[in-house]
Amino acid sequence: MATFNFDARVLTGRNFTNRDLNGSTFKDSVLTDIRFTNADIQGGNFENSVWINVNAAGADFSDGGGAFSLAVFKGASLQNVTLAGANLTGADLTELSTFAIDLTGANLTDAVLVMATLSGDGVTGAKLAHARFDGADLTMASLADADLTGASFRGAKMIDTNLEGVLVVGTDFTGADLTNVGWTDADIYGAIFDLAIMVDMSWTDTAPANGATTTNLSFRGADLTGFSAEDSNFAGADFRAYDANHQTKANGVNFADSNLAGALFTNVEAVGSFFEDADLTGADFRGARLAGANFNGADLTGADFTGADLTGAILTEAILTGAIFAGARMEKADLGLASGDATTIFTGADLSDARLDVSSFLGTDFRDADLTSATFIFANVSGALFGDGADADSDGARLVSASFIDADLIGANLDAALVFDAILSKADLTGVSAVGTDFTSASFIDSLLVGGDFRSARLVSADLSKTDFTGADLTAADFTSGIFIDAGLTGTAADRSIFKDAVLTKADFTGATLIGADLTGADLTGTIF
Numbered sequence: 001m002a003t004f005n006f007d008a009r010v011l012t013g014r015n016f017t018n019r020d021l022n023g024s025t026f027k028d029s030v031l032t033d034i035r036f037t038n039a040d041i042q043g044g045n046f047e048n049s050v051w052i053n054v055n056a057a058g059a060d061f062s063d064g065g066g067a068f069s070l071a072v073f074k075g076a077s078l079q080n081v082t083l084a085g086a087n088l089t090g091a092d093l094t095e096l097s098t099f100a101i102d103l104t105g106a107n108l109t110d111a112v113l114v115m116a117t118l119s120g121d122g123v124t125g126a127k128l129a130h131a132r133f134d135g136a137d138l139t140m141a142s143l144a145d146a147d148l149t150g151a152s153f154r155g156a157k158m159i160d161t162n163l164e165g166v167l168v169v170g171t172d173f174t175g176a177d178l179t180n181v182g183w184t185d186a187d188i189y190g191a192i193f194d195l196a197i198m199v200d201m202s203w204t205d206t207a208p209a210n211g212a213t214t215t216n217l218s219f220r221g222a223d224l225t226g227f228s229a230e231d232s233n234f235a236g237a238d239f240r241a242y243d244a245n246h247q248t249k250a251n252g253v254n255f256a257d258s259n260l261a262g263a264l265f266t267n268v269e270a271v272g273s274f275f276e277d278a279d280l281t282g283a284d285f286r287g288a289r290l291a292g293a294n295f296n297g298a299d300l301t302g303a304d305f306t307g308a309d310l311t312g313a314i315l316t317e318a319i320l321t322g323a324i325f326a327g328a329r330m331e332k333a334d335l336g337l338a339s340g341d342a343t344t345i346f347t348g349a350d351l352s353d354a355r356l357d358v359s360s361f362l363g364t365d366f367r368d369a370d371l372t373s374a375t376f377i378f379a380n381v382s383g384a385l386f387g388d389g390a391d392a393d394s395d396g397a398r399l400v401s402a403s404f405i406d407a408d409l410i411g412a413n414l415d416a417a418l419v420f421d422a423i424l425s426k427a428d429l430t431g432v433s434a435v436g437t438d439f440t441s442a443s444f445i446d447s448l449l450v451g452g453d454f455r456s457a458r459l460v461s462a463d464l465s466k467t468d469f470t471g472a473d474l475t476a477a478d479f480t481s482g483i484f485i486d487a488g489l490t491g492t493a494a495d496r497s498i499f500k501d502a503v504l505t506k507a508d509f510t511g512a513t514l515i516g517a518d519l520t521g522a523d524l525t526g527t528i529f
Contacts, residue, residue, distance in 0.1 A: 043068025221246035
């Protein structure tokens with residue numbers, strides 16, 4: 001087998017189609033209008049060569065299974081060159097410079113493309129569709145505007161690679177290292193990033209390719225630590241674990257202003273993540289670890305956070321219509337100005353020390369939730385459910401030391417809830433149902449309780465000064481040591497109720513029924529019956 005030395009030669013118009021050029025060298029040569037179609041050039045050396053209008057489609061530049069050294073294109077310049085279907089396995093393309101390159105279907109497995117530039121013709125990007133870059137080193141390479149449809153970068157090293165404006169459809173980046181990559185203005189659909197390293201990666205202004213509404217991307221088991229995305233579409237993306245040994249890491253991830261509708265974050269660790277103003281409608285966060293996460297202004301309509309850890313999370317101004325937080329940990333979470341409705345579920349959630357000030361949760365289900373020391377100042381929870389749910393005990397929600405100052409609880413259900421030491425001053429509890437509820441030592445100063453149902457409720461030592469109980473049902477309620485200064489109890493049904501040692505100064509019981517009531521030791525100064 002003859003080898004050829006074309007080093008430093010100027011070759012024009014030569015046709016090497018189907019030729020055996022294995023082991024030949026073309027260092028520093030200038031190749032113009034050359035055809036290498038389907039040629040065997042295994043182990044060829046093209047270092048610092050210049051290619052102009054060259055067709056090397058289907059050529060074999062591999063090492064021939066170890067028979068030759070790896071092909072070298074280090075520092076070469078390729079203009080208007082086609083390498084479609086070529087075999088460049090393991091080739092050294094370090095600092096390769098291209099213009100109008102066509103690598104469609106080429107095999108670049110384990111190739112080295114450090115600081116290489118694979119560019120198109122200035123109108124369209126490089127043609128890299130279905131090319132294989134598995135295990136290749138593309139550190140600091142530029143693939144700007146390239147067509148990567150169906151290409152494979154499995155296990156590739158792509159640190160600081162330029163992927164601006166690329167077309168990514170069905171592209172496989174499984175296990176690739178994309179650390180510090182700046183990904184912007186890309187059209188993408190159905191790409192796979194499973195097990196990829198995407199630490200500190202920047203991803204902005206991406207959209208679904210070919211007019212799709214979702215991107216259907218997969219990030220299963222990927223390391224997204226410090227990943228930053230803004231104003232991008234991740235609708236339908238899958239961030240779940242790859243398997244039991246490869247959990248997705250998303251601590252500190254930033255998805256501000258992005259579309260994550262229908263995304264899957266089941267059991268994902270995303271502590272301190274940032275989802276401000278994101279579209280998370282229908283997203284699945286069941287069992288996710290989201291302590292300290294920021295969902296300010298996010299649309300969480302229909303999202304599922306069942307069993308998730310949202311300790312200290314920020315959900316201010318978030319839309320929570322239809323969202324599910326059953327059994328979630330939400331201690332010290334901030335839901336100020338957030339909104340939900342009767343389809344929003346917090347059953348069994350831990351909202352102790354949570355802030356829900358100026359929020360709106362009309363008809364929302366808080367049954368069996370722990371709201372100890374939570375604040376609902378100026379909140380509207382009319383029609384909300386705070387009673388007993390499906391847990392083992394018979395108690396309702398735990399609202400111990402909760403604050404409902406100036407809140408609206410019109411028609412709310414507090415049956416069997418634990419509300420002792422709570423502050424409900426200036427709250428509107430018109431029509432509330434509080435059967436068997438424990439309000440021991442609670443404060444209701446200046447509150448409206450018109451038409452409420454407090455049968456068998458416990459209001460021992462409660463401060464009910466200046467409250468309006470007009471028409472309320474207080475049957476068998478216990479007001480022992482309660483304070484009713486200037487309280488209005490006109491038309492109440494207070495049969496068998498207990499006012500033992502209560503302060504009823506100037507309280508008005510006009511039209512009330514007190515059959516069997518216990519007023520032992522009560523202060524009746526100025527009381528009106």
